[in-house]
Amino acid sequence: MKTITIAVDYDQPDTSNAAVAGVCSTRHAWARVPVEPTPTERAALKDKIRGLLKAKNAVMVSHYYVHPDLQDLAEETGGLVSDSLEMARFGRDHAAQTLVVSGVKFMGETAKILSPEKRVLMPDLDATCSLDLGCPIDEFSAFCDAHPDRTVLVYANTSAAVKARADWLVTSSCALDIVRALKDQGQKILWAPDRHLGGYIQRETGADMVFWNGACIVHDEFKAFELEALKKEHPGAKVLVHPESPADVVALADVVGSTSAILLAARDMDANTFIIATDNGMMHKLRTLNPGKVFFEAPTAGNSATCKSCAHCPWMAMNSLAGLVHVLEIGDHEVHVEPALGLLARRPIERMLAFTAAQKMAQAAGSLQAHLGAA
Known part of the structure; x- marks a missing residue:
């Protein structure tokens, strides 16, 4: 396995950009997490959000990792709870002209890239991602330039600028199939930014890959012992186990x-108890x-150890009901992607x-053929 090391210390951010330095560490992110509202306050905030969504012709999309209140509210109001790409695809296809994204910044950017004509709002624009932070565009472009013979694949958890530099965007649900297809074509891969996910894909496919050395602060902390x-x-x-986890944790999984x-496995497996990484x-x-069924969290720290995330993303935790009310009432916290950059970033998406659409069609045709043959 070929690995290129470009280290980023998430708790000691580059302070040359003073506007973002305060949220580039987990410590500062946790300090920004809002206080939980009382039950009375929660009910009032939810009622207000329902009314504002209707009045603003807006739809709400929430990631699986945000607060349960934000997940439930999205579904109650005709929105969606899903992964980042499905959130963006849902927003693109929905009639609403305003998308309210409860998640982290790259998710809002992806929604804007796929729906440039729509208004995309977020409860907190400072809610970012360690993978995004750990892959700055200038360094990444230099990395790509150093490997001109490789096809550039980037994970969804990246900025619009990094996506624009890529040949392909992938998610954890389709990355294996895309890399297998590229390997079959004889292509060599440059992968960014998550080294654990990239390593998992390389082990499964045998593809010739070089890796950016990023990691998700949540999944990186799961401990095999x-x-x-x-x-x-x-x-x-x-x-x-999510494949952003370290290799020794992935090795212990029944399902990766x-x-x-993970949702499908929990539903379909013949088991009553699950450990979730x-x-x-x-x-x-x-x-x-x-x-x-019973669900346990996989451990993130051993005896006398500390964790930065403790199995929860601090930037996801910055999303709140109060933040939703603010952004719907005031209309700020709007996501902007420069049009030319958006066009470039849209191509790999x-x-x-x-x-994936062609793959689904082929699978459907195969299923139909098998059914006809059986008949």
């Missing part, structure tokens, strides 16, 4: 997959959809969407 101990405490439990794959924001949807 402690996970093994938790498995011994619950010997019948199935372990569901995206957030959607992804952001604990997923627990709300898992427990809602599987009320008779559309390439991925075309690939």
Whole structure:
């Protein structure tokens, strides 16, 4: 496996950009997390948001990792709870002219790239992502220039500028299939930014890959030794792991997959107890959809150890009901992507969407042919 190391210390951000320095560390992000409202305040905020969404012809899309209130409210008002790309695709296809994205900045940018004619708002524009922060465009462009013979694949968790530099965008649900297809064509891959996800894909496909050295602060903290101990405490439990986790954690999994794959596995597997190695924001949807099953969080720190995320993204936690009310009333916190940049960033996204659409059509045709043959 070929690895290029470009280290970024998330808790010591580049302070040359004073506007973002305050939110480039987990410490500062946690300090920005709003106080939980009282039950009375929560009910009043939800009622206000429902009215504002209707009055503003807006639809709300929320990621699986944000607060349960924001997930429930999105679904109650005709919106969506999903992963980042499905959020953007839903927003593109919805009739509403205003999209309210509860998540982190790259999700709002992706929604704007796919819906440039629409207004995209976020509860807090400072809600970012360690993978996005750890892949600045100037350094990434230099990395690409150093490997001109490689096809550039970037993960969804990147800025619009990084997407614009890529040949393909991928998500954790389609990355394996796209890399396999490119490998079959003899292409060599430059992968960014998550080294764990890239390593997993390389192990599964055998593709010739070089990696940017980024990591998600949530998944990077899952610990294999402690996970093994938790498995011994619950010997019948199935372990569901997101591939952004370290290799020794992935090796302990019964299922490795995206957030959607984890949801499907929890629903379909013949088990009652599960250990989940992804952001604990997923627990709300898992427990809602599987009320008779038990879910445990995978460990993020051992004895006397500390964690930066403790299985939850601090930037996701910055999203709040009060922030939604503010952005809908005031209309600020709007996501802007320069049009020329948006066009460049859209190309790798559309390439991925075309690939996955063609794949679904082929699978459907195969299923139909198998059915006709059986008949």
